[in-house]
Amino acid sequence: MAKHYYEQVYDVVIQIPEGRVSTYGHIADYLALGSARMVGWALKQLTAGSGVPAHRVLNHKGELSGRAAFPSPSFMQEMLEAEGVVIKNYRVQDFETVLWIPSEQLENF
């Protein structure tokens, strides 16, 4: 059984540092999945015990679109706020400031 494509998504999401967030588009583009839906689909398979901080993955608007998939609607927000990310009405403040890009991580960090 070869490594599923969503496992690659897990690997990238796990590398997202605390206080930072990423987007489906960047992850999809980095992994060359071809569609952000692949990332969303992969994260959908995730669970709280998967060890993958899926709450750090947002949509291109910086909105916590996936909060509905969490056990609590505020779970995602609480999680990010605990890491230092400022959330306002389920949206990340200074989104581009806390935005974490996998390709950028590999080339500059």
Next chain:
DNA sequence: GGATTGACGTCTG
């Protein structure tokens, strides 16, 4: 094996 779904993104109007 065909149709539907899915935590989205980009393009066009």
Next chain:
DNA sequence: GCAGACGCCAATC
């Protein structure tokens, strides 16, 4: 800038 439509690929029914 906002709204609607399309695309994208894999998994599930």
